[in-house]
Amino acid sequence: MVIIKRKELSFIEKLYLPQIFQALSHSFRAMFQPRITRQYPEEPLPTNEVTRGQPRLTLLEDGEHLACVSCGLCEAACPAYAITIDGHETERFIEREPERFEIDMLRCILCGFCEEACPKDAIFMSDELELADFSRAALVYDIDKLKRPREELQGRIDYFYQVNDRWRTPSSTS
Amino acid sequence: MPLPLVWLIKVVLIYGGLITVAAAMSLAERKVSAWIQWRVGPNRVGPWGLLQPVADGVKFIFKEELVPEGANQTLFRLAPILSAVPPMLAVAVIPFAGEVSIGGHVTTLSIADLDISTLYVVAIGGLGIYGVILGGWSSNSKYSLLGGLRASAQMVSYELSLLLSILVVVVLSGTLDLRQIVNDQAGPIFAWNIFALPVGPIAFLLFVIATFAETNRHPFDFAECEPELVGGFHTEYSSMKFALFFLGEYCAMTVMACLTTVFFLGGGNIPWWPDAPWLLELTCFLSKMGFFLFLFLWVRWTLPRFRFDQLMALGWKVMLPIAIANVFVTGALLSLGWFA
Amino acid sequence: MTRITINGKEVEADPKKPLITACHEHAAQVPMYCYHPGLTPVGSCRICQVELQQGEIPPRIVVACRTPVAEGMVVNTETPQAHDARRQCLEFLLKNHPLDCPICDKAGECDLQDYSFSEGQAEGRSVEPRRKLEKRKNLGDVIVLDQERCILCSRCVRFFEDVTKKPQLTVSGLGSRSVISTFMDRPLTGNYQGNVADICPVGALTLSGFRFQARVWNLDKHLSTCGECSRGCSITVEVLRRKEVKRLRPHFNEEVNKWWMCDHGRFSYARLNAEDRLQGATLHQDGVPHPVDRETGIAAVVDMLRVHSGAYILISPWMTVEEGEQALAFCHALASPPRLLAPPTNDLKDDLLHTGEAAPNRRGLEGQGFQTQSRDDALSALAAAECAVLIGERITEILGVEALAELSNSIRLIIFDTHALQVSATNVCIGIPNAAERTGTWINVDGHAGRIAAAKPAPPGVASLTRSLEEIRAALAPVAGEVGS
16 A cells, blocks of 8 residues: 655645646647648648558550559458459450459558559559548449559659568569 | 617617627637647638638538437427526626717617616526526436536535625625726726725636636536536537527626626726727727636636536635625725725 | 388378379378379379389389389488479479469469469579460360460360360470460360360460459359259359359269369359349239239239149259258148159260250159159140149240240249249249259269259349248148148
């Protein structure tokens, strides 16, 4: 058992009034401090290539076709079951391309596993973080909403290679 | 211009002003809290968020009105009205400024000039508690009930100190008429009752503390007390009924700020300028009132809430003895001719 | 039985089988590409090399698939020499194998991928470019060949030689220019082409119907039985997202189909995915169907059967034994003779698997006491009947919609089928689950019981046939008692 002996308060301290006035002056001065609020929609969040935003699909140099071959590895890697892919045959040299590539952004947890699983550099985490709509269905993003020119994601791609190069071997990136 | 029309103009002006102040207070509360916490506060509706009260009002009107099962229907609906009306009635006798000429009629800037207006204010102001107690009791909710009970205990305790400090002023001025009390404080700043040494400052302090308790404001807002009672007496209220409680609270704050001004700070008097034009007097009154309104917010966002037993101890063991002693000292000094 | 030692453990081995079988039976991991238990071993891929010591001869590396078991053999699969031999072999196999696993349909069930992952090296050492060959060569309507992926194990060649006895494929060309091809580039024929896609150890031979349709790890596999002929081959029903049957594959069953199945059965899954299924029930008035829920349909059937006892009852040979039992009780309750519609025949009969009798459970239902009735007899009985109950998957299809359309409107026609029957004589149709949506047993032509499994959920509002019949019987029970007295 510990007996805590409280400090005896002097008469002035017992009045509490000096402390109250001190506190009031403190809060009054706080009114003139610089604001720390971020005016969010006008002042966007700072992002850089380390930001793991929503996943996006890269386009090939032709700017028309996805780099994705719908191998399904991101679908298998996704811990939130957010990705659904249906492939179909294409006449291009890569033989298969996604017919349907959907990411349910309501389920996506922005973990970046899809980016790591992808053998074709087809999916990367963008710096896009805003997600709002009036229906759930509209937040299931399809290819049209997901595709981005490779240049837009270039910063993230470079960063990704920089941090993952030691795990990668030359032959596994081809 | 006929006389009733003059009255009507005064009524519309003063009540319009009161409602505006109450609405502005709802915005000011959020703005001041934001400033004290290094934030910006509401700034989306209108310039600097000035239209926020309008948006709030519209939202309140369109909210669903819920009446809990098992609630006393009549009292549940009556309580917000009982809470909002008394402070509005009390404002009728506040002397905002001296003589004004409206349409050829020379009149005073208050709705009514009663010679017992102090008694009237105290009596009407005391009714406000019914709204809180009935609202808490009729909701059929344990949180509301506890909030109502606390409010009644708190108001009974602090009304005593409040009245005894008013008594000091009444004794000093020798009148129950608020306008007379104001006129009595005209002249140099030392004529204000707050400077009626030694009893004036003590009475002022007691009065201000008691007004905080009377209006259920921090640090004495035990009737609401969110961490303990969810929402306190208005837990079950929604929509405009909820808004009426807030209107009542802000009106009560406004009235209390006016009374503090009238009793202790000379009302609309400008020191050393007894014959100032009425507009300046009104401005002077409103700025004094504004300071006390700001004080309500300032204290709320500075001090933490008391514990309920501390509240009771402060009311009965500290403030009441000091207030009684203060009255006796005032009487004694007066009879000795100290204030002459 | 012969005693040999595998990885230091003395075991019994069958001398009639190659060494690799003994290794597999005793948990020694030996990979194999060209070896298939159903085909003649040729030892062309060399991946199954193990270290063998026999008597006084020093240990040497042999291929396990071509080495017969002999008394006193000491086999080691895990020595550095054996590992080395297999790794070098693997490196050569991968020398020209394209790295398109992300695209390849075999990925996930590919022997070469699995073994490369566990034993292969991460980096290739060769600097020469890989072979460029044809990536998409159609070998008939069923099979597509990717020559780059092929490792020339010749399993497909031997399948046509050993199993169908009609050789159609060969390895043509020499050395690095060797490819699999048909004689004179003629398309593949026959009812067993699909099997070569199953036995191909890599993704060289793929089914054109399944190509790029689904990733194999997304398929839920359910052991079941094929219902397209009375052979009743054991199969796996592979379902994508609990919704769509994507492929049917043979499952090894020593007594029925070994490793094989026919293309007729393999590509019958379109029927299992049919979209226009009957949900709940339909009540027909003047030939116009009105959809109602199953309970309402059942009530209508009960009302009808109360008036017309002794209705003509005919069941489909696709019904399971369990459903047959319930149908038998139903017949007894209505005092009707239990009748089974004779399964249709087709000209697909061969001496390998297909029986030519296009229904899976005639034998099981006959064994339960149903009397087989030919289609013509059934139709004439229907024309004479006052009230008829047709029960089971595909029964209206076998009888023929045109023939049923000729029935007079005076007949009370009650149908339990997967699809509604749109003819004027119909009164009530009640939906039932199809073969991929229910569980039960089929008895094949030789008397082997084959289990069918529910691989996907039935359409909304559809309950099992057993339940529907039981409910009707329960509702009729008091009336049936009165009739009996």
